[in-house]
Amino acid sequence: xxxxxxxxxxxxxxxxxxxxxxxxxxxxxxxxxxxxxxxxxxxxxxxxxxxxxxxxxxxxxxxxxxxxxx
Ligand SMILES: [Zn+2]
Numbered sequence: 462x463x464x465x466x467x468x469x470x471x472x473x474x475x476x477x478x479x480x481x482x483x484x485x486x487x488x489x490x491x492x493x494x495x496x497x498x499x500x501x502x503x504x505x506x507x508x509x510x511x512x513x514x515x516x517x518x519x520x521x522x523x524x525x526x527x528x529x530x531x
Contacts, residue, residue: 471524482520490527495520 465479471487482488482499491499499520502513 470521472528482517483524487524491520491523495523 466476467479469475469477469484469487471483471490473484473487475484475487477484483491488496495516498516499513502509502516506513
């Protein structure tokens with residue numbers, strides 16, 4: 462079975478499994494409040510999918526604003 466993967470939103474060039482938002486490195490450089498927002502809305506995404514989508518969009522916007530200097 463081929464696992465579905467997508468590009469890491471952190472502009473690092475990695476691909477990550479579909480059920481993960483970002484690769485481990487990019488995940489841990491997210492600010493704590495954003496990580497909390499993503500995980501808490503993910504836990505109740507069936508009841509409130511809009512909140513989780515909004516949290517993910519906020520995360521993608523953060524990655525765009527804070528690209529890793531390389
Ligand atoms: Zn990454």
